[in-house]
Amino acid sequence: MNELVPKSAGEDDGAVSVRNDLEEQSPRDEKKRRFVAWLRVLLMVTVPVLVLAFGLQQLVKSHGLGSLTQCVSSNFAKKSESSNDDSWRLDTNKNYTMDVDYWLRQTKPRERHYYMNVTTFVEESPDGIRRNLTVVNGQYPGPLLEANAGDTLFIHVDNQMEHEPVTIHCHGLFFNNNNSFHDGAAYINQCPIPPKANYTYKIELDDRQYGTYWYHSHFGAQYADGLFGPLVIHSSEEYRAMNSSYDKDIVVLVNDYYHDMASNYLPDYLGPANENTEPDPDNGLIQGQNRFDYVASTYLVPNGGNSSDVSYAPVNVSVIDLDPNSTYRLRLINAGFFLTFEFEIDSHDLEIVEADGTLVTPITVDSLAVSLAERYSFILKPRDDKKDLKNYWMQARFNQFCAKVENTNFNPDVRAIVSYSKHEDPSDLQVPDSRWQYGGGDVVCNEFDQSLLHTANVTSVPRTANGSTLPDVRFDVDVSFLIKANQLTRGYLNDQTFENYKNGSTMYQLAFAADNNTIKNLDVKDLLTNNDHQYMLNINERGTIVDIVINNYDDGNHPFHLHGHKFWVLAIGKTGFFDQKYYTDDSGVMNFENPVLRDTVNIPGFGWGVLRFVADSPGVWPFHCHIGWHMESGLMMQFNILQDEYSNWDNYPLKWYQQCQYWQNQL
Numbered sequence: 001m002n003e004l005v006p007k008s009a010g011e012d013d014g015a016v017s018v019r020n021d022l023e024e025q026s027p028r029d030e031k032k033r034r035f036v037a038w039l040r041v042l043l044m045v046t047v048p049v050l051v052l053a054f055g056l057q058q059l060v061k062s063h064g065l066g067s068l069t070q071c072v073s074s075n076f077a078k079k080s081e082s083s084n085d086d087s088w089r090l091d092t093n094k095n096y097t098m099d100v101d102y103w104l105r106q107t108k109p110r111e112r113h114y115y116m117n118v119t120t121f122v123e124e125s126p127d128g129i130r131r132n133l134t135v136v137n138g139q140y141p142g143p144l145l146e147a148n149a150g151d152t153l154f155i156h157v158d159n160q161m162e163h164e165p166v167t168i169h170c171h172g173l174f175f176n177n178n179n180s181f182h183d184g185a186a187y188i189n190q191c192p193i194p195p196k197a198n199y200t201y202k203i204e205l206d207d208r209q210y211g212t213y214w215y216h217s218h219f220g221a222q223y224a225d226g227l228f229g230p231l232v233i234h235s236s237e238e239y240r241a242m243n244s245s246y247d248k249d250i251v252v253l254v255n256d257y258y259h260d261m262a263s264n265y266l267p268d269y270l271g272p273a274n275e276n277t278e279p280d281p282d283n284g285l286i287q288g289q290n291r292f293d294y295v296a297s298t299y300l301v302p303n304g305g306n307s308s309d310v311s312y313a314p315v316n317v318s319v320i321d322l323d324p325n326s327t328y329r330l331r332l333i334n335a336g337f338f339l340t341f342e343f344e345i346d347s348h349d350l351e352i353v354e355a356d357g358t359l360v361t362p363i364t365v366d367s368l369a370v371s372l373a374e375r376y377s378f379i380l381k382p383r384d385d386k387k388d389l390k391n392y393w394m395q396a397r398f399n400q401f402c403a404k405v406e407n408t409n410f411n412p413d414v415r416a417i418v419s420y421s422k423h424e425d426p427s428d429l430q431v432p433d434s435r436w437q438y439g440g441g442d443v444v445c446n447e448f449d450q451s452l453l454h455t456a457n458v459t460s461v462p463r464t465a466n467g468s469t470l471p472d473v474r475f476d477v478d479v480s481f482l483i484k485a486n487q488l489t490r491g492y493l494n495d496q497t498f499e500n501y502k503n504g505s506t507m508y509q510l511a512f513a514a515d516n517n518t519i520k521n522l523d524v525k526d527l528l529t530n531n532d533h534q535y536m537l538n539i540n541e542r543g544t545i546v547d548i549v550i551n552n553y554d555d556g557n558h559p560f561h562l563h564g565h566k567f568w569v570l571a572i573g574k575t576g577f578f579d580q581k582y583y584t585d586d587s588g589v590m591n592f593e594n595p596v597l598r599d600t601v602n603i604p605g606f607g608w609g610v611l612r613f614v615a616d617s618p619g620v621w622p623f624h625c626h627i628g629w630h631m632e633s634g635l636m637m638q639f640n641i642l643q644d645e646y647s648n649w650d651n652y653p654l655k656w657y658q659q660c661q662y663w664q665n666q667l
């Protein structure tokens with residue numbers, strides 16, 4: 001039986017302490033469940049009446065700018081009866097433009113509530129080809145979440161899907177030492193939100209964290225289908241540190257894009273005799289939109305579909321409106337599933353000022369390569385005189401050499417128009433041909449050279465107590481894809497491939513059965529454990545300086561991401577292997593002064609990298625390649641940090657606990 005608290009039965013239904021063991025919880029739970037059952041009946045009677053009475057009017061609370069509140073569930077019901085109706089398309093010119101002054105005026109921390117109704121939305125067409133999407137609030141792409149540093153962010157997720165669970169992960173957030181159970185990684189630090197259930201993430205934002213982030217589903221391959229969007233944390237401190245160098249602020253969201261649901265590609269990809277040949281995208285999008293030149297005779301219908309089922313109507317590129325008299329900060333996000341892209345805007349220089357929420361010493365480039373899940377802010381510097389500014393191509397050129405893309409549908413030339421001319425009809429815009437020579441046709445698969453990025457205003461990376469350049473713990477991890485039993489190819493970190501934990505989530509077990517679980521009991525002090533397919537690096541001492549030394553034995557590049565932390569990119573090697581002598585010699589291979597501090601970085605094919613982080617945030621944190629296909633293939637592990645602390649917390653949300661019980665009862 002479903003033991004979950006029904007929708008709307010109370011947002012914050014109390015907290016659970018792990019000091020009580022599971023048995024001691026039961027009577028309290030039982031009492032609560034009975035109350036909840038009563039509430040459920042009450043709601044079943046009253047809600048339909050209310051809904052009728054209000055004529056489907058949305059009762060959405062508005063806080064802050066409330067930008068999510070305009071677009072709620074009444075969009076879902078309508079379907080193909082209105083093929084010209086593109087209200088499903090998020091108005092990114094409006095939604096992704098931030099009000100710089102508003103956020104600077106906010107001086108006191110406050111709550112920011114956002115409401116996400118998750119549905120599988122039937123057949124809309126960001127690039128002209130109709131397909132199913134899984135979306136937030138009936139729109140694509142996902143809406144912007146905004147807060148100030150120090151605010152408390154509430155994300156109220158209502159999973160309205162009939163059959164699919166969901167989670168929402170806020171990529172790059174710290175979770176402030178005390179609430180990593182809200183990180184949203186399915187089966188790791190959360191049990192997924194079941195179909196037709198809801199969940200509220202309460203994230204107390206660190207007052208030292210600001211910049212450009214994003215959110216996405218962390219359940220299976222779901223985010224490829226549309227469950228993602230930008231997340232920006234404003235800060236007057238950051239603004240001052242940037243010398244107030246902009247007056248307009250816009251998110252540019254870029255993603256590679258498939259013409260079918262990710263789940264339809266997975267059986268082939270993960271099936272026998274497929275040696276890690278990833279599904280290739282069909283297109284890429286900027287602000288959720290791009291052209292696709294459909295030719296019926298040559299179009300490859302994905303996954304053996306029927307060509308007579310293909311529905312297409314031409315779509316234009318998106319137009320980003322700019323004011324010639326303003327200075328813009330653009331926040332660029334690679335929210336894709338697979339590929340790196342090279343980004344440029346004709347006749348503009350890009351002054352990079354931020355990488356993954358870290359201010360960097362400004363550096364000016366014509367273009368830059370952005371790996372999956374990375375973010376950059378830059379100040380936009382037009383080369384033409386202000387009075388001559390008109391229309392220009394913005395381009396995100398997907399690097400198909402990296403991935404050996406063979407899909408003949410694939411359009412790697414992803415564009416939008418940057419327009420300074422107030423226009424009526426986008427199709428009338430005159431845009432000069434681009435003269436950009438994409439990478440000079442470079443067949444190398446590297447991202448932007450990380451050694452050119454320097455964290456602003458620092459003089460040293462964290463060091464151990466004795467001041468040495470060596471870490472407290474060095475963790476070497478080898479990356480490979482191996483064919484093992486039944487001709488199945490899987491991703492391996494050292495010799496371990498990740499599989500979803502079957503009995504709730506690992507954090508649930510490690511916290512609530514700290515002395516009696518099948519993964520890692522509290523008294524086990526091993527640095528590495530591997531039980532129940534849960535490969536873990538265990539750090540038990542707060543403040544431990546950890547270096548992750550990654551050697552990539554695979555020919556493909558892998559953008560690695562660590563949840564809940566930022567790491568210092570001490571070195572990236574394009575060839576060969578890491579050598580211990582780099583710690584102490586004068587080769588300058590490693591930077592211990594001012595390397596970039598970020599949460600995602602690309603490890604080149606047959607290359608290596610050394611990443612340093614300080615283990616100071618208790619939780620079970622995924623460390624993984626962000627290529628969605630590779631995650632599904634097992635290129636993921638967990639960093640179990642300060643289990644003795646989080647297994648004593650008393651603030652686990654009741655619903656977090658109950659949703660794990662729900663899944664256990666399904667076993």
Ligand SMILES: [Cu+2]
Pocket residue numbers: 557558559625626627630635
């Ligand atoms: Cu990968």
